[in-house]
Amino acid sequence: MNVRIALAGNPNCGKTTLFNALTGSNQFVGNWPGVTVEKKEGKLKKHDGVIVTDLPGIYSLSPYTLEEVVARNYLIGERPDVILNIVDGTNLERNLYLTTQLTELGIPVVIAVNMMDVVAKNGDKINVAELSRELGCKIVEISALKGTGIMTAAEEAIKAAQNSKTVPMHTFSGAVEHAIAHIEEEVLHNMPEEQQRWYAIKIFERDTKAIESLGVDEASLAHIENDIVAAEKELDDDAESIITNERYVYIANLMKACYKKKNAGKLSTSDKIDKIVTSRLLGLPIFAVIMFLVYYISMVTIGSSATDWANDGLFGDGWHLFGIGSSAYGDVADEYGEAAQIVNGYIEFAGEKGVDTEELTAALDTESEDFDAAAAKTALDGFVNSEAKDLGDATYTVVDEETMADEEVTSSYDDLKDAVETYEKYDCTEPDPADYGVWVPGVPVLVENALDAANCADWLKGLILDGIVAGVGAVLGFVPQMLVLFLLLAFLEACGYMARIAFVLDRVFRKFGLSGKSFIPMLIGTGCGVPGIMASRTIENDRDRKMTIMTTTFIPCGAKVPFISMVAGAIFGGSAMIATSAYFVGMAAIIVSGIMLKKTKMFAGDPAPFVMELPAYHLPTLLNVLRSMWERGWSFIKKAGTIILLSTIFVWFTTYFGFADGHFGMLSEEQIDSSILAVIGNAIAWIFAPLGWGNWQAAVASITGLVAKENIVGTLGILYGGSGSVYGNLAQAFTQISGYSFLVFNLLCAPCFAAIGAIKREMNNAKWTWFAIGYQCVFAYVVALMVNQFGLLFTGSINVIGTIAALAVLVFIIYMLFKPYKESNTLKTNVKISA
Ligand SMILES: Nc1nc2c(ncn2[C@@H]2O[C@H](COP(=O)(O)OP(=O)(O)OP(=O)(O)O)[C@@H](O)[C@H]2O)c(=O)[nH]1
Numbered sequence: 149m150n151v152r153i154a155l156a157g158n159p160n161c162g163k164t165t166l167f168n169a170l171t172g173s174n175q176f177v178g179n180w181p182g183v184t185v186e187k188k189e190g191k192l193k194k195h196d197g198v199i200v201t202d203l204p205g206i207y208s209l210s211p212y213t214l215e216e217v218v219a220r221n222y223l224i225g226e227r228p229d230v231i232l233n234i235v236d237g238t239n240l241e242r243n244l245y246l247t248t249q250l251t252e253l254g255i256p257v258v259i260a261v262n263m264m265d266v267v268a269k270n271g272d273k274i275n276v277a278e279l280s281r282e283l284g285c286k287i288v289e290i291s292a293l294k295g296t297g298i299m300t301a302a303e304e305a306i307k308a309a310q311n312s313k314t315v316p317m318h319t320f321s322g323a324v325e326h327a328i329a330h331i332e333e334e335v336l337h338n339m340p341e342e343q344q345r346w347y348a349i350k351i352f353e354r355d356t357k358a359i360e361s362l363g364v365d366e367a368s369l370a371h372i373e374n375d376i377v378a379a380e381k382e383l384d385d386d387a388e389s390i391i392t393n394e395r396y397v398y399i400a401n402l403m404k405a406c407y408k409k410k411n412a413g414k415l416s417t418s419d420k421i422d423k424i425v426t427s428r429l430l431g432l433p434i435f436a437v438i439m440f441l442v443y444y445i446s447m448v449t450i451g452s453s454a455t456d457w458a459n460d461g462l463f464g465d466g467w468h469l470f471g472i473g474s475s476a477y478g479d480v481a482d483e484y485g486e487a488a489q490i491v492n493g494y495i496e497f498a499g500e501k502g503v504d505t506e507e508l509t510a511a512l513d514t515e516s517e518d519f520d521a522a523a524a525k526t527a528l529d530g531f532v533n534s535e536a537k538d539l540g541d542a543t544y545t546v547v548d549e550e551t552m553a554d555e556e557v558t559s560s561y562d563d564l565k566d567a568v569e570t571y572e573k574y575d576c577t578e579p580d581p582a583d584y585g586v587w588v589p590g591v592p593v594l595v596e597n598a599l600d601a602a603n604c605a606d607w608l609k610g611l612i613l614d615g616i617v618a619g620v621g622a623v624l625g626f627v628p629q630m631l632v633l634f635l636l637l638a639f640l641e642a643c644g645y646m647a648r649i650a651f652v653l654d655r656v657f658r659k660f661g662l663s664g665k666s667f668i669p670m671l672i673g674t675g676c677g678v679p680g681i682m683a684s685r686t687i688e689n690d691r692d693r694k695m696t697i698m699t700t701t702f703i704p705c706g707a708k709v710p711f712i713s714m715v716a717g718a719i720f721g722g723s724a725m726i727a728t729s730a731y732f733v734g735m736a737a738i739i740v741s742g743i744m745l746k747k748t749k750m751f752a753g754d755p756a757p758f759v760m761e762l763p764a765y766h767l768p769t770l771l772n773v774l775r776s777m778w779e780r781g782w783s784f785i786k787k788a789g790t791i792i793l794l795s796t797i798f799v800w801f802t803t804y805f806g807f808a809d810g811h812f813g814m815l816s817e818e819q820i821d822s823s824i825l826a827v828i829g830n831a832i833a834w835i836f837a838p839l840g841w842g843n844w845q846a847a848v849a850s851i852t853g854l855v856a857k858e859n860i861v862g863t864l865g866i867l868y869g870g871s872g873s874v875y876g877n878l879a880q881a882f883t884q885i886s887g888y889s890f891l892v893f894n895l896l897c898a899p900c901f902a903a904i905g906a907i908k909r910e911m912n913n914a915k916w917t918w919f920a921i922g923y924q925c926v927f928a929y930v931v932a933l934m935v936n937q938f939g940l941l942f943t944g945s946i947n948v949i950g951t952i953a954a955l956a957v958l959v960f961i962i963y964m965l966f967k968p969y970k971e972s973n974t975l976k977t978n979v980k981i982s983a
């Protein structure tokens with residue numbers, strides 16, 4: 149027995165929630181219309197041979213947007229065995245409009261009235277028995293969220309598929325029915341009887357698609373037209389409006405008979421919240437504050453401490469279990485570190501002054517095999533009591549660990565004596581973190597020990613440690629931060645606030661050629677650009693949609709976050725401003741591109757009205773929020789285990805192998821400049837020289853970023869790993885200006901291959917795809933050029949040609965921004981306005 153159940157209903161009525169509950173799938177659920185944009189199939193739990201299909205939401209069977217076409221084509225073209233019509237019980241009147249159409253298709257229909265938990269809480273009453281009798285189909289009350297009634301609904305659907313027909317109970321007024329009967333007789337008599345009515349009504353509405361698909365001939369059409377015109381005359385309206393209006397009148401009567409609202413006329417809580425949140429005055433400021441909080445919490449407070457743990461602890465030297473002992477150890481380590489710095493500085497200074505310090509240095513070397521604390525103390529005491537006495541103040545250089553900057557320090561003889569005392573207190577040995585609480589070694593340490601124990605070959609050890617662990621670890625280190633970000637976004641989505649933002653932002657977005665609905669693709673794009681680009685399907689207007697596809701990936705996606713954090717940490721001392729500014733740069737890029745592109749011929753067209761329903765606010769379930777957080781986070785982790793792993797292995801091999809000293813082989817740290825990768829990088833680095841970072845490492849990282857943006861971090865991690873910390877080496881390789889230019893370029897340029905694929909699919913046109921990618925790359929290049937050149941200008945090191953080029957670009961952009969443009973006030977295409 150094979151049964152295909154289709155879940156059909158208005159957007160945001162809970163189809164996907166029900167689908168997940170029935171099939172055990174994990175499809176995305178969000179509290180706004182248009183979450184599902186493709187049909188999804190799943191097997192019904194505990195029932196063999198029953199396939200459930202989740203469809204995008206539709207308001208009617210006359211589709212406006214792309215994803216509505218998907219749903220309609222499935223219902224009409226593939227004809228499922230039964231339709232399970234999900235109806236939002238809190239929005240009965242509007243939802244039943246679709247129901248009246250579904251019952252005409254000649255496919256058995258079972259209605260599931262969803263959100264019954266909310267209906268009950270509001271104290272509203274639905275007379276299900278009466279409604280079922282009026283509509284002619286079985287009705288089940290359910291709550292997809294709580295899981296009540298859902299199996300009953302599915303089982304009723306299976307029963308209906310096997311042995312019942314749904315006969316539309318609703319009839320139109322006499323003249324219309326007369327015309328419909330004629331149409332059925334004239335052109336549809338060859339069709340199975342139950343399917344005739346739906347097509348007859350469509351032909352009555354003069355639906356060109358239906359007429360074309362049936363291939364109705366001219367003569368019959370002319371014949372039918374007489375009946376239609378007669379009905380139009382009698383009812384004094386056009387055919388399509390007659391049908392729409394009569395459906396609404398019918399539903400209004402149904403509602404009177406079957407629905408009792410408890411607090412009729414009063415504002416609901418959602419309405420009250422919306423009065424503030426979407427108000428003209430407060431809407432935008434509230435949005436700004438909430439977004440700031442989201443990024444502050446995830447990037448600065450919780451997120452960054454979690455990320456520090458992951459980077460320095462889990463994928464670093466190690467960490468204290470539960471953090472116990474880490475502050476005690478921190479104090480001790482600081483005390484020892486300061487003392488050691490003075491002691492070493494003094495010895496270095498003495499060496500410069502001609503004192504023979506060789507023996508002393510050897511005695512203090514804790515790495516050496518015959519290190520002995522007592523001997524070290526004796527040697528040091530000897531130094532303090534004789535040679536050091538005559539030296540006076542010592543001046544020496546210290547290298548700052550974070551910034552790698554050199555610093556001149558002067559210490560007196562008394563400082564030395566104090567320092568030596570402290571130093572000897574620790575037996576001239578760096579304190580061991582394991583003495584303070586439970587010390588868990590980091591992954592690299594564990595792996596290194598294991599490899600040493602296994603007597604692993606040097607090159608393999610290098611590949612595993614410097615290649616795989618360093619590269620993949622650098623990416624995974626950012627998982628905690630991203631999970632916090634995704635958690636907060638999932639909450640905002642699920643409670644219903646995101647839909648409000650689309651509404652609030654529409655007033656702003658409209659000014660630069662986008663729709664408020666473009667916000668949702670961009671928002672989803674903060675997680676990953678691929679679903680972000682796909683979400684643009686809900687935008688009705690073709691121009692708005694293309695523009696959204698082109699600009700969505702300007703917003704930093706999850707994969708770009710690690711590299712933004714890396715630039716901020718290494719080059720800008722960990723400033724939170726950098727991460728925040730990346731989102732502003734992304735936003736600004738969208739705005740500027742929108743305004744400029746809108747004025748080109750390609751994007752000229754009709755303005756589109758904003759139509760979107762605002763879902764009721766509700767407190768999301770913890771499970772749903774966690775699920776959506778995990779979905780996004782998991783895809784990030786999965787990528788680290790596959791594509792990023794392969795890329796890091798590739799980067800490692802090409803980094804450590806190459807031609808040096810006349811033969812091909814493995815290179816030492818100092819010879820990296822002759823590696824295969826360096827040769828490739830050097831060949832293209834000149835392109836980026838005007839942007840301030842014409843070094844081969846950065847060029848290579850930008851290229852590997854096209855495979856997956858996480859690779860930028862992994863690649864830089866390997867290329868700048870060498871001796872010293874990655875951050876320190878990066879700080880030396882970039883200035884703040886060139887670092888920011890590097891960030892801006894990689895933020896705005898073409899997205900990863902997966903997202904390019906999504907652009908191609910959604911544009912469905914090679915020319916547009918290339919235009920989009922080309923535009924993104926050129927735009928990224930010129931913005932980075934301006935950052936670098938104007939930055940240099942302000943710091944006084946001018947490059948004449950570069951500055952002129954940057955100025956020319958700036959002038960062009962300003963010209964495009966202020967070039968007069970008038971969007972037509974009238975619509976050029978015909979738009980139907982229905983009730
Ligand atoms: N209170 C309550 N909320 C529900 C119920 N069913 C679904 N929801 C919520 O309604 C919102 C929309 O759910 P989805 O399953 O994404 O709706 P959909 O019909 O698939 O929406 P589209 O894919 O946009 O057409 C989510 O926030 C759900 O948590 C229910 O029975 N009770």
Ligand SMILES: [Mg+2]
Binds near residue numbers: 163165203204
């Ligand atoms: Mg859905």
